[in-house]
Amino acid sequence: MKNMQEEMLKYLEKIIEEEKQVARKGEIPDYIEAVDNNDHGAVTVSLTSIDGTTVRAGDHEGRFSLQSISKLFPLALSLMDYGSEEVFNYTGKAPTGNVYHSLIQMEMQEKEKPLNPMVNSGAIVMCGLMKGDSADEKFERVLALARDLTGNQELTYNENVYQAENQDLNRSLFYYNRHNGYIDGEFEDVMPVYWKMTSIEVTIEELSNMAAVIANHGKCVHSGKEIIPSDIVTTLKAFMVTCGMYDESGSFALEVGIPAKSGVSGSIVAAIPGKLGIGVMGPDLNKYSNSIAGIRMLKKISNKWRLSLFSEDGSS
Incomplete structure (x- = not known):
């Protein structure tokens, strides 16, 4: 096992050095750069196996917000609250070729529900649907789930990121969905949940711990405790494959083949x-x-150890 860990670490350090050469070619959203991670060129990766072993490499030691990765939380909680038949009366299951905050697909068809729970409109609907008498109560449920998944019971959100998340476009998505009957509640009982959950901050190791629970069919890899029922984890993985990488999900499935969810902080859970x-x-x-x-590293990791669900020796 020690030799395997050393081999993995050596390979991870190698690909990180390679990716540093291209990492600075992208952009960081203005509000993220102002209040969250603004370290251009930072690259880091952590792997946690289902036996609880973690291997980490890279040059970023701090915390970063989950952003859209957190959309997995209200979906899981809503499914636990009501079951899939009821939940999918409020959101669809289809991928989208539009940007994650788009209104256009719903506008094209009268009273159309959000295409899936991984776009902003669908996640906001899930925040309205999940059980809880107030925004505070709902967010405490989300935070408790995030803490269990990451293994950090002190996990919290970044107040500055939370304030920066208060965007007009997401406000419009709330009111559009409420107008069409997919949200039954007041603005102040729903949107703070969405903004706070996207502002939850994790380390890279906590992110891989979260991924390991999903890989382990909903059970903590350290204690064996069930955190999310396995049938709900199956649904999460399906959405991660089909919708988890925004409108790049199709090419990511083809080239990497791993269930994954990204966020605009630059983080990806796989x-x-x-x-x-x-x-x-x-x-x-x-x-x-x-x-x-992140995408380039995941592609190399997937190819190196033949991890694609769609390869002959994959995990499907």
């Missing part, structure tokens, strides 16, 4: 069922709002 979880971080983004270095 889970190889029955094997390991991966967290990668590189704040410079491509035109699809995904980490340039």
